[in-house]
Amino acid sequence: MTKPPPLLAAALAYATQGRPVFVLSSTKTPVRNCDRCRAEHTTPGDMEACECLTCHGFHAATTDPARVAAMFAAHPAGLLAMRTGAASGTVVVDVDPPVGLVTLAQLDAADVLPGTVMSMTGRDRGFQMFYAHPGVRITSRPGGLGPGVDVKADDAYVVVPPSVHPATGRAYRWSGDGRHDHPLTPLHPILVERLRATPPAVRTGTPMPAVRAPGGFWSQFLQPGAGTPYNRLHGLVTTVLKAREGERNATLHWAACRLTDMATEGAIGPGQDLDLTAAAEALRRAALESGLTPSEVRATIASGCPTAGITA
Numbered sequence: 568m569t570k571p572p573p574l575l576a577a578a579l580a581y582a583t584q585g586r587p588v589f590v591l592s593s594t595k596t597p598v599r600n601c602d603r604c605r606a607e608h609t610t611p612g613d614m615e616a617c618e619c620l621t622c623h624g625f626h627a628a629t630t631d632p633a634r635v636a637a638m639f640a641a642h643p644a645g646l647l648a649m650r651t652g653a654a655s656g657t658v659v660v661d662v663d664p665p666v667g668l669v670t671l672a673q674l675d676a677a678d679v680l681p682g683t684v685m686s687m688t689g690r691d692r693g694f695q696m697f698y699a700h701p702g703v704r705i706t707s708r709p710g711g712l713g714p715g716v717d718v719k720a721d722d723a724y725v726v727v728p729p730s731v732h733p734a735t736g737r738a739y740r741w742s743g744d745g746r747h748d749h750p751l752t753p754l755h756p757i758l759v760e761r762l763r764a765t766p767p768a769v770r771t772g773t774p775m776p777a778v779r780a781p782g783g784f785w786s787q788f789l790q791p792g793a794g795t796p797y798n799r800l801h802g803l804v805t806t807v808l809k810a811r812e813g814e815r816n817a818t819l820h821w822a823a824c825r826l827t828d829m830a831t832e833g834a835i836g837p838g839q840d841l842d843l844t845a846a847a848e849a850l851r852r853a854a855l856e857s858g859l860t861p862s863e864v865r866a867t868i869a870s871g872c873p874t875a876g877i878t879a
């Protein structure tokens with residue numbers, strides 16, 4: 568059930584921060600364009616200049632409080648969305664478990680996702696990390712940082728708290744202290760180089776990203792073959808995430824033992840595409856998501872996979 572007053576209050580707060588907002592339909596899709604807009608407004612320039620309240624999706628996003636209020640008056644059951652990119656000074660990294668947790672472990676191993684303002688999405692324990700936009704155009708792309716990790720930046724938008732996910736009935740919420748107005752952490756320079764839409768004019772000597780690019784390691788996932796290390800890890804992560812209460816610790820132990828098997832076989836570890844530490848980190852995150860405590864998780868992984876370097 569949507570509650571228009573809190574949504575409107577939040578929308579006005581984001582607008583005050585300089586973050587343009589707009590309303591989506593109650594099904595999370597953009598509000599349908601009017602007949603005239605469908606016929607006549609076909610270029611980005613037309614759409615930006617359009618005076619309609621809600622036509623053209625994120626192009627209608629605004630920081631004008633009167634327009635924001637009018638949008639919610641016109642669509643009281645709508646969801647609240649924020650335009651991302653330079654328009655709002657944001658680059659959003661959108662993590663969709665369980666696949667996204669494995670990608671996330673790789674990104675974490677490369678140290679390119681420092682802590683920042685985060686929202687918990689209303690579905691499947693997903694979350695979105697809000698980084699400060701670097702000022703160069705950043706490409707928005709599903710899977711932009713690997714399977715299950717999307718980038719929402721220029722010409723894109725995200726649903727924001729306290730919208731309620733239409734499929735689950737769960738509200739989006741800001742993590743931590745629940746506040747959204749902390750300063751955003753800048754997007755890591757390695758990710759800026761990787762995601763920028765235009766190449767830099769001058770080569771800066773930035774080292775090659777430690778994150779694996781699609782086509783190498785990730786191609787195993789994109790064209791799944793049976794039994795690749797990545798697919799096996801994905802299976803372990805999924806099993807840990809889905810374990811029932813009372814079986815979670817045993818499931819995690821089983822999964823950690825399978826990692827040891829894979830390392831013993833030489834399928835992961837030195838010289839392989841998948842690093843044992845990153846694989847164990849993916850299991851650790853999945854186990855925390857499943858509801859085990861951090862100390863249980865450390866002890867169980869250390870017991871099942873002592874060489875992973877997670878100490879109990």
Ligand SMILES: [Zn+2]
Nearest residue numbers: 601604619622
């Ligand atoms: Zn229109």
Ligand SMILES: [Zn+2]
Nearest residue numbers: 604608617622
């Ligand atoms: Zn229009």
